[in-house]
Amino acid sequence: MGGGGQLTEPGEPGTGGSGRVFTWEEVQRHSHRNDQWLVIDRKVYNVTQWAKRHPGGFRVISHYAGEDATEAFKAFHHDGKFAQKFLRPLQIGELAATEPSQDHNKNAAIVQDFHTLRAQAEDDGLFRVRPMFFCFYLGHILLLEALGWLTVWVWGTSWMLTLLCSIILATAQIQSSWLQHDFGHKSVFKTTHGNHIMQMFIMGHLKGASTNWWNHRHFQHHAKPNVFSKDPDVNMLHVFVVGAIQPVEYGIKKIKYMPYHRQHQYFFFGMFFIELFRNSKVIMSLEMFLESHWFVWVTQMNHLPMDIDHEAHQDWLTMQLHATCNIEQSSFNDWFSGHLNFQIEHHLFPTMPRHNYYLVAPLVQALCEKHGIPYQVKTMRQGLADVLRSLKNSGELWLDAYLHK
Numbered sequence: 001m002g003g004g005g006q007l008t009e010p011g012e013p014g015t016g017g018s019g020r021v022f023t024w025e026e027v028q029r030h031s032h033r034n035d036q037w038l039v040i041d042r043k044v045y046n047v048t049q050w051a052k053r054h055p056g057g058f059r060v061i062s063h064y065a066g067e068d069a070t071e072a073f074k075a076f077h078h079d080g081k082f083a084q085k086f087l088r089p090l091q092i093g094e095l096a097a098t099e100p101s102q103d104h105n106k107n108a109a110i111v112q113d114f115h116t117l118r119a120q121a122e123d124d125g126l127f128r129v130r131p132m133f134f135c136f137y138l139g140h141i142l143l144l145e146a147l148g149w150l151t152v153w154v155w156g157t158s159w160m161l162t163l164l165c166s167i168i169l170a171t172a173q174i175q176s177s178w179l180q181h182d183f184g185h186k187s188v189f190k191t192t193h194g195n196h197i198m199q200m201f202i203m204g205h206l207k208g209a210s211t212n213w214w215n216h217r218h219f220q221h222h223a224k225p226n227v228f229s230k231d232p233d234v235n236m237l238h239v240f241v242v243g244a245i246q247p248v249e250y251g252i253k254k255i256k257y258m259p260y261h262r263q264h265q266y267f268f269f270g271m272f273f274i275e276l277f278r279n280s281k282v283i284m285s286l287e288m289f290l291e292s293h294w295f296v297w298v299t300q301m302n303h304l305p306m307d308i309d310h311e312a313h314q315d316w317l318t319m320q321l322h323a324t325c326n327i328e329q330s331s332f333n334d335w336f337s338g339h340l341n342f343q344i345e346h347h348l349f350p351t352m353p354r355h356n357y358y359l360v361a362p363l364v365q366a367l368c369e370k371h372g373i374p375y376q377v378k379t380m381r382q383g384l385a386d387v388l389r390s391l392k393n394s395g396e397l398w399l400d401a402y403l404h405k
Contacts, residue, residue, distance in 0.1 A: 020044075020093035024103050027095075031066025037092070038069045042101055045090040055192075057216035060223045063230045068103045071111070071316035072223055074118065078127070078186050078351040104313035110371050114317045114348075117367055121349065126356040133355050134188050137179055144172035145206070166286035173291045176206045178338025184215050185350045222350055225323035226308040233299075234308050240391065243308025247394045251401025298336070301327065301383035302343035305390040306376075318373060320347040325376035327383045329358055336380075344375065 022044050030037035036048045038061070047065070051058040056076065064072060077083040095101070102108055121127065148168035155161050182188050183199035196211070203211045217232045224230035226243070234242050241247040307322045314322070327333055327341035340346060342357035345364055352360065368375040378386070 021096040022093055023096055024099055028066040028103070033062065036062060036065035038064050038067060039095060040070050040073050040087065042095045043091050044093045044095065045087055046092045047090055050086070050090055056219045059216065060219040063220065063224050067313065075316065075350055076219070102315070106313070106315040110317055111315050113367055113370070117363055118349070120363065121360050126360050127352055129188055129353045130355055134182065141172050141175050141179065141206070144168055144175070148172060163286065166290060169287040170290035170294065173207060173287065174294045175338070176202050177295060180207065181338065182354060184211065184218065187351050187353050222347060224311070225320060225347060226303060226306060228308070228310050230311065233303065241394050241398050242304060243394060244397060245309050247398035248401045251398040252405045254402060297384055297387060298340060300387050302340065305386035317348065317367070320344065321368060321373045321375065325378060327378055327380050333380055
């Protein structure tokens with residue numbers, strides 16, 4: 001417990017029952033699996049035991065051990081006051097008055113400006129939900145599910161009808177994925193319980209998947225996007241090497257699991273054979289094949305071509321903008337991607353209802369321009385092409401390092 005922590009001056013209110021103050025150096029020493037401290041709003045918390053009971057999974061909270069987690073905490077918890085009830089018993093002190101509020105030399109101006117932007121978005125009502133939007137969205141999913149199965153039941157199972165049914169069901173399934181994603185981020189109901197119930201209904205009854213599995217992996221991705229060893233979405237070893245750093249590292253080590261220099265070609269065909277052998281039923285195989293491609297292309301075009309690197313300890317705005325980009329807005333793109341064409345805004349404000357992303361986007365873009373942070377917007381075609389271009393480039397970097405370094 002950081003033996004160097006100092007007592008507060010007489011007369012000052014004690015914090016966490018200890019009245020201790022700490023330096024960043026002391027906090028950063030507690031960043032191990034069995035010894036984890038973190039800082040939120042300058043208060044120091046020992047989360048070593050709590051991490052195992054954390055509703056979002058122990059890994060996501062462990063990724064901020066020894067760091068300032070203020071921005072991540074505010075981003076993930078739509079009801080901060082409720083979450084504070086769990087934090088209060090964990091507080092062991094606070095940062096010394098001489099210590100900055102940010103760790104690792106983060107840009108205080110960017111942090112403060114983003115805090116102001118979030119407050120403005122809250123004041124403008126951009127975190128308020130339009131219930132009918134999600135009611136109609138769920139309705140169109142159920143309608144597509146019913147239409148798909150009625151097609152087979154009424155007209156039979158010719159090859160054309162099988163293909164049509166697979167397309168309809170794949171559309172229903174991918175739209176279910178986008179909707180459960182909303183509930184998983186607690187961006188629909190005010191209560192956590194309400195969001196969990198609906199997410200379990202969609203995942204369990206419409207998709208047949210685990211909410212815990214999804215949430216525990218997905219929250220890690222949001223907490224540290226495109227960070228090796230922390231974001232499971234870029235942990236694709238044995239299949240792909242990604243970015244510009246990992247291919248060189250593994251090429252130098254002479255690590256070879258598959259022909260990485262052709263990985264952009266395997267990206268398409270690999271998923272086909274995976275889905276083909278997962279289910280021998282033609283309709284379900286085609287449906288899962290179409291859905292898996294739809295899901296992977298949409299989610300990866302916002303991340304895979306962006307910076308992928310080891311932990312750099314950046315502020316929330318900079319970290320998310322380096323790891324994400326947007327796809328141009330249109331009614332089709334919004335529907336096709338579940339509004340994940342606004343990936344930047346989604347990552348900055350994961351609890352914001354998706355129908356408000358386009359309203360906050362100009363504010364985010366203005367803030368990025370002010371601080372010289374690239375804000376990338378691509379066409380859908382360019383975004384999809386960049387996935388293959390990125391994989392091809394990573395494969396060539398690996399091959400060069402494997403042969404010549």
